[in-house]
Amino acid sequence: MSTLSRRSFLRHSALAGGGxxxxxxxxxxxxxxxxxxxxxxxxxxxxxxxxxxxxxxVHFYCPRDEMGQGVTTGLTTIVAEGLDMAPQxxxxxxxxxxxxxxxxxxxxxxxxxxxxVKEHFTQLMTVGCQLRALFLAAAAQDLGVxxxxxxxxxxxxxxxxxxxxxxxxLATAATxxxxxxxxxxxxxxxxxIGTAFPRLDGEVKATGKAVYGIDIDVPGMEHAxxxxxxxxxxxxxxxxxxxxxxxxxxxxxxxxxxGVAVVAEHFWQAKKGAEALTVEWSASPLxxxxxxxxxxxxxxxxxxxxxxxxSTGDVATALAGATKTVxxxxxxxxxxxxxxxxMSAVVHVKxxxxxLWAGTQGxxxxxxxxxxxxxxxxxxxxxxxxxxxxxxxxxxxxxxxVEATQISKATGTPIKLLWTREDDLRGGLYRPASLMRIRAGxxxxxxxxxxxxxxxxxxxxxxxxxxxxxxxxPGMPDGVVDFMVGLTDRLHQGWVVDHSxxxxxxxxxxxxxxxxxxxxxxxGIPVTFWRSVGHSYTAFAKEVTMDALAxxxxxxxxxxxxAHLEHNPRLAAVVAKAQEAWNGWTPAPGRHLGFAxxxxxxxxxxxxxxxxxxxxAIRVHRVFCAVDCGLAINPDIVRAQMEGAIMYGLTAxxxxxLDFEGGAVKQSNFHDYPILRINxxxxxxxxxxxxxxxxxxxxxxxxxxxxxxxANALYRATGKRLTELPLSDAxxxx
Amino acid sequence: MLRFTLNxxxxxxxxxxxxxxLWAVRDQFKxxxxxxxxxxxxxxxxxxxxxxxxxxxxxxxLAAVAGKAVTTIEGLDPQGVGAxxxxxxxxxxxxxxxxxxxxxxxxxxxxLEANPNPTEAELETAMAGxxxxxxxxxxxxNAIQSAAATLAGGALFKDAxxxxxxx
Ligand code: FES
Ligand code: FES
Numbered sequence: 001m002s003t004l005s006r007r008s009f010l011r012h013s014a015l016a017g018g019g020x021x022x023x024x025x026x027x028x029x030x031x032x033x034x035x036x037x038x039x040x041x042x043x044x045x046x047x048x049x050x051x052x053x054x055x056x057x058v059h060f061y062c063p064r065d066e067m068g069q070g071v072t073t074g075l076t077t078i079v080a081e082g083l084d085m086a087p088q089x090x091x092x093x094x095x096x097x098x099x100x101x102x103x104x105x106x107x108x109x110x111x112x113x114x115x116x117v118k119e120h121f122t123q124l125m126t127v128g129c130q131l132r133a134l135f136l137a138a139a140a141q142d143l144g145v146x147x148x149x150x151x152x153x154x155x156x157x158x159x160x161x162x163x164x165x166x167x168x169x170l171a172t173a174a175t176x177x178x179x180x181x182x183x184x185x186x187x188x189x190x191x192x193i194g195t196a197f198p199r200l201d202g203e204v205k206a207t208g209k210a211v212y213g214i215d216i217d218v219p220g221m222e223h224a225x226x227x228x229x230x231x232x233x234x235x236x237x238x239x240x241x242x243x244x245x246x247x248x249x250x251x252x253x254x255x256x257x258x259g260v261a262v263v264a265e266h267f268w269q270a271k272k273g274a275e276a277l278t279v280e281w282s283a284s285p286l287x288x289x290x291x292x293x294x295x296x297x298x299x300x301x302x303x304x305x306x307x308x309x310x311s312t313g314d315v316a317t318a319l320a321g322a323t324k325t326v327x328x329x330x331x332x333x334x335x336x337x338x339x340x341x342x343m344s345a346v347v348h349v350k351x352x353x354x355x356l357w358a359g360t361q362g363x364x365x366x367x368x369x370x371x372x373x374x375x376x377x378x379x380x381x382x383x384x385x386x387x388x389x390x391x392x393x394x395x396x397x398x399x400x401x402v403e404a405t406q407i408s409k410a411t412g413t414p415i416k417l418l419w420t421r422e423d424d425l426r427g428g429l430y431r432p433a434s435l436m437r438i439r440a441g442x443x444x445x446x447x448x449x450x451x452x453x454x455x456x457x458x459x460x461x462x463x464x465x466x467x468x469x470x471x472x473x474p475g476m477p478d479g480v481v482d483f484m485v486g487l488t489d490r491l492h493q494g495w496v497v498d499h500s501x502x503x504x505x506x507x508x509x510x511x512x513x514x515x516x517x518x519x520x521x522x523x524g525i526p527v528t529f530w531r532s533v534g535h536s537y538t539a540f541a542k543e544v545t546m547d548a549l550a551x552x553x554x555x556x557x558x559x560x561x562x563a564h565l566e567h568n569p570r571l572a573a574v575v576a577k578a579q580e581a582w583n584g585w586t587p588a589p590g591r592h593l594g595f596a597x598x599x600x601x602x603x604x605x606x607x608x609x610x611x612x613x614x615x616x617a618i619r620v621h622r623v624f625c626a627v628d629c630g631l632a633i634n635p636d637i638v639r640a641q642m643e644g645a646i647m648y649g650l651t652a653x654x655x656x657x658l659d660f661e662g663g664a665v666k667q668s669n670f671h672d673y674p675i676l677r678i679n680x681x682x683x684x685x686x687x688x689x690x691x692x693x694x695x696x697x698x699x700x701x702x703x704x705x706x707x708x709x710x711a712n713a714l715y716r717a718t719g720k721r722l723t724e725l726p727l728s729d730a731x732x733x734x
Numbered sequence: 735m736l737r738f739t740l741n742x743x744x745x746x747x748x749x750x751x752x753x754x755x756l757w758a759v760r761d762q763f764k765x766x767x768x769x770x771x772x773x774x775x776x777x778x779x780x781x782x783x784x785x786x787x788x789x790x791x792x793x794x795x796l797a798a799v800a801g802k803a804v805t806t807i808e809g810l811d812p813q814g815v816g817a818x819x820x821x822x823x824x825x826x827x828x829x830x831x832x833x834x835x836x837x838x839x840x841x842x843x844x845x846l847e848a849n850p851n852p853t854e855a856e857l858e859t860a861m862a863g864x865x866x867x868x869x870x871x872x873x874x875x876n877a878i879q880s881a882a883a884t885l886a887g888g889a890l891f892k893d894a895x896x897x898x899x900x901x
Contacts, residue, residue, distance in 0.1 A: 068830030202824035205832030208767020208807035215766035268757040389833030647869020670776035679858040681871035
């Protein structure tokens with residue numbers, strides 16, 4: 001049992017109404033804004049996370065955003081375990097914006113990086129345990145018995161034969177002080193953690209009742225569609241809105257920073273108006289760019305060499321002295337996230353306040369952006385968080401929230417802005433394209449002697465700064481933001497390496513002589529986090545290289561990996577687990593197996609894919625996946641995240657690419673940006689390693705191994721070492 | 735003035751007849767369960783039943799539904815096929831973000847109404863028009879098969895699936 005002092009992150013103060021407030025300390029902020037928790041008299045709101053009402057209801061204000069990863073179920077389970085109350089008895093609410101809902105690992109109210117369970121586990125377990133202790137103390141007082149005579153069971157205080165609901169002691173609990181220290185529940189006593197049970201949001205999502213940003217409807221609301229430049233970097237020169245304004249239902253046309261907005265009574269009218277609009281755009285440095293020209297720039301950059309990111313031993317000498325070498329170049333294209341719900345937000349800018357309704361990966365920053373562009377203070381903005389129709393990194397960037405704010409400021413009406421799918425695929429932001437090269441050599445014993453890796457492409461950090469600074473530092477003037485963005489950009493051109501550009505390219509296996517280089521090449525194409533970030537392309541290069549090396553060494557690819565994992569026990573264990581599947585698996589005739597493993601977001605994953613090529617088409621039949629994510633809060637959600645990441649990764653591996661033509665993105669909708677469909681979906685078997693270690697991320701780590709596992713299977717199927725994504729194109733051209 | 739039945743009620747609209755049914759249902763009739771994913775008939779997020787057939791309503795003009803019976807997820811029968819599917823969806827924890835799931839369930843309901851015991855290939859064909867970006871496909875299959883089994887009052891072919899998966 002571990003004991004935590006709540007002093008490290010909790011303080012309490014009296015609250016008007018006889019209640020009690022436990023607020024999380026905010027460094028440098030003496031008057032925290034009031035909690036966005038609606039309450040009525042008799043409600044007990046001990047902190048930002050929980051509300052107990054007299055009728056026995058318990059509401060949990062979930063600090064992280066639900067984009068499908070199951071975080072509402074996961075975090076509710078943790079707090080429920082501490083409270084000793086079934087998670088199903090708790091009503092989950094999506095929290096509004098408040099500093100208390102910050103991601104403990106980031107300090108901001110942002111969801112991403114597969115961090116939610118990892119960062120909130122101790123915090124929410126503590127909150128739950130403290131409240132349970134408080135109810136025990138209140139019950140002891142009310143019942144006039146010693147606390148030691150009481151225990152709890154699923155939301156009840158138990159005294160001998162008698163059981164009393166927690167709710168019975170709300171009034172007394174509200175007069176008590178939350179215990180200074182609390183014993184955290186021992187893992188052996190967990191009733192719900194580690195147990196698979198259906199997601200708590202299953203019913204609202206099976207009945208169409210879950211509310212997403214696109215579903216918000218407020219009185220007087222108008223709909224907007226924005227016409228943006230075909231080429232990134234172009235600006236509006238002039239526009240002719242006469243035809244647009246003659247479309248029935250169109251109310252007005254306004255120019256905003258990113259383009260021209262058509263505002264109408266209904267969405268369809270706004271869209272027709274947007275189609276009728278004629279806009280003249282300025283020239284852009286990107287004019288005329290093609291995928292081939294961008295890639296040629298990367299190739300030139302890679303050849304010129306770049307910044308050293310890592311170096312151990314003497315890679316040049318080791319390569320020169322190697323018995324066998326492998327030298328491969330890898331290409332990964334730009335990709336859109338294409339969440340099923342395109343970007344949408346409703347914003348109402350009023351005189352001295354504003355409201356935002358949207359599902360974002362950062363309700364705090366979103367509110368701050370509305371404030372900035374409405375000319376208000378963040379405290380004047382009310383943020384209503386909704387479910388997210390998919391995130392994958394895309395909903396951390398809030399351009400659409402800014403656009404809706406600018407439009408609403410101009411019209412004075414509540415504005416629902418909806419991006420079309422064409423806007424989504426052509427309007428950015430993307431997973432950056434990457435050209436990578438790995439040269440590796442074996443020593444006489446068939447062990448890796450040298451690993452020389454390099455990557456050329458753009459970095460996500462400058463764009464992240466561009467998008468997040470205005471939100472995180474509301475007082476910072478635009479000019480300073482621009483300066484910071486430019487500075488970061490320049491720093492990455494010859495000074496420092498953006499780690500997210502090379503993460504995963506070299507870390508997993510023991511290599512005595514290592515060199516990693518990075519060359520930045522920016523073209524002004526907006527890029528951002530995309531499910532598993534740098535790992536989404538580096539794992540492909542690293543794991544295909546490992547298979548090529550194993551072949552050169554004349555070794556089984558799985559045994560070859562294991563031989564280089566002695567220092568890395570968690571990854572070694574999942575590889576060994578997948579090895580059992582690999583060894584015992586006789587693929588059906590015409591099918592072949594491929595293997596890959598990767599560690600990302602503190603989680604280790606190994607996968608085996610069974611693949612065939614039928615009439616030139618790649619078919620992935622079955623995937624085995626072993627994962628070590630520490631303690632699995634809900635094993636079924638871990639499984640679902642592995643399945644989902646494999647499907648998302650397969651879309652990228654088999655089909656995913658955005659091409660540039662004449663400076664513009666060519667793809668526009670799901671006919672030319674195909675998403676994996678049910679008839680292409682493999683069967684997936686997931687094994688979760690038994691673990692009592694602290695929980696780690698599961699949203700992203702299932703993705704990186706799938707592309708190389710399929711590529712490695714295709715090598716066995718066709719004899720072709722495919723090093724370009726998507727694999728369907730690579731196979732056709734090979 | 736154009737008239738049709740929406741979840742059993744007669745409704746009227748004076749929206750332009752080329753307005754897709756999806757937008758009339760969402761913006762005028764305020765039923766938000768049917769979603770917009772592509773606007774081009776490519777993803778199935780907007781699937782409703784028109785005279786019992788699953789239709790992609792983002793490309794179905796209002797003019798085409800005059801006098802017809804339109805059913806959305808909100809009007810899916812609370813007994814029978816709809817209820818069995820929804821129960822299976824919850825039990826199997828099919829949904830991740832959930833955004834595609836109204837469309838998936840409407841497509842699945844039309845399938846099971848027409849074919850109570852689909853083969854895996856028939857299931858895939860019927861559901862191939864519905865994209866799930868979260869990749870819930872294995873569970874969608876399981877849920878449809880388990881709903882079919884429930885409706886048939888026992889286990890159907892799920893056994894065959896289980897056998898394949900455990901190999
Ligand atoms: S929104 Fe209708 S098929 Fe995609
Ligand atoms: S559950 Fe997210 S798109 Fe299907």
